[in-house]
Amino acid sequence: MARRVGVLTGGGDCPGLNAVIRAVARRSLDRGYTVVGVQAGWRGLVDGRFRDLGPREISGILPRGGTIIGTSRTNPYKSERGVEAVLRHLEEAHLDALVAIGGEDTLGVAARLHAEHEVPVVGVPKTIDNDLSATDYTFGFDTAVTIATEAIDRLHTTAESHNRVMVVEVMGRHTGWIAVMSGIAGGADVILIPEQPMTVEECCDEIRSRHGRGKDFSIVVVSEGYELTYASGERQAVAGEPAATDQFGHVRLGGVGDALAREIETRTGYETRVTVLGHVQRGGSPTPRDRVLATRFGLKAADLVHEGQFGMMAALHGDEIVAVPLRDAVVELKTVPPGWYDVARAFFG
Ligand code: F6P
Numbered sequence: 001m002a003r004r005v006g007v008l009t010g011g012g013d014c015p016g017l018n019a020v021i022r023a024v025a026r027r028s029l030d031r032g033y034t035v036v037g038v039q040a041g042w043r044g045l046v047d048g049r050f051r052d053l054g055p056r057e058i059s060g061i062l063p064r065g066g067t068i069i070g071t072s073r074t075n076p077y078k079s080e081r082g083v084e085a086v087l088r089h090l091e092e093a094h095l096d097a098l099v100a101i102g103g104e105d106t107l108g109v110a111a112r113l114h115a116e117h118e119v120p121v122v123g124v125p126k127t128i129d130n131d132l133s134a135t136d137y138t139f140g141f142d143t144a145v146t147i148a149t150e151a152i153d154r155l156h157t158t159a160e161s162h163n164r165v166m167v168v169e170v171m172g173r174h175t176g177w178i179a180v181m182s183g184i185a186g187g188a189d190v191i192l193i194p195e196q197p198m199t200v201e202e203c204c205d206e207i208r209s210r211h212g213r214g215k216d217f218s219i220v221v222v223s224e225g226y227e228l229t230y231a232s233g234e235r236q237a238v239a240g241e242p243a244a245t246d247q248f249g250h251v252r253l254g255g256v257g258d259a260l261a262r263e264i265e266t267r268t269g270y271e272t273r274v275t276v277l278g279h280v281q282r283g284g285s286p287t288p289r290d291r292v293l294a295t296r297f298g299l300k301a302a303d304l305v306h307e308g309q310f311g312m313m314a315a316l317h318g319d320e321i322v323a324v325p326l327r328d329a330v331v332e333l334k335t336v337p338p339g340w341y342d343v344a345r346a347f348f349g
Helices: 017-030 042-047 082-092 104-117 141-162 177-186 200-212 256-268 288-307 326-330 338-345
Strands: 004-009 034-038 050-052 097-102 121-125 165-170 190-192 218-223 239-245 251-253 272-276 312-317 320-325
Touching (some): 042 082, 104 326, 121 288, 141 177, 141 218, 141 288, 177 190, 177 218, 190 200, 200 218, 200 256, 218 256
Parallel strands (some): 097 121, 165 218, 165 272
Antiparallel strands (some): 034 050, 239 251
């Protein structure tokens, strides 16, 4: 039976990380385990940086955003002797098990370490993007959607007062989950996502038809990963800093909102403004729904450790928390199904 459990948070931070840490630690401490936080994601295992997670450390963290143990986008497979260092530090710290809380990158490393080196790891699915397979929802997503929806509500009143088009750029990387859900909830007039690349011309037509019906303001939600798509078939990716990629090869996205707003203003003649929500979507306190989901995931992860079910991940199927193989979560991105986009599309224009 495992006696010392490490907990690690990797990738972009996300509301609910502390709720998972608390749940893993509470249940494991109750069972007499020692719980250790690995600092700054995989970086902490490459460098050997740990801190104790006792009752005092986890007290009061449930509603706190961010992660008390820090995070990073370090990929040990991309650092020289990185994997070797991870294995050595796991052994030196006498960790019998590791709970890795992260998205496709962090969990991809966890799955590989388990498959290649039998590292006793279990996963917890985290990301505001909700793009992980094998789970219906990730924690953090509900908070991001809530923040984006509130922003859309606020933009409605100022758009209406000035008869403007408001473009709202939301996160989500290469999937449009945040855009679709916040757009439906906020009553967006057009939503542009990577999975269903509506053209710029169609977007402008929707706005014109709306204005033709006497609605002289519009809200357009665009997902950061949407490529400007034209009727001619041309597609144009807009990246924040095209040269900037992390150790997992992801480009830094951002900027499509500006480009789209320019296109809309030029083509329709309607005054257009843009709001980029950015990291506001990731900061601050998790919603109650995310706190509950994160807590249930954390308890399940602690149970998987206790049962020695390594190479597995806690997942949400319907309303049940279940265990799925880690590799199933990272095999492909979970994109927005057409049915969800149809719900949004019913209110376009
Ligand atoms: O994956 C979460 C996410 O917030 C994406 O939506 C976004 O593209 C990316 O992380 C931003 O990363 P960073 O915090 O490194 O700028």
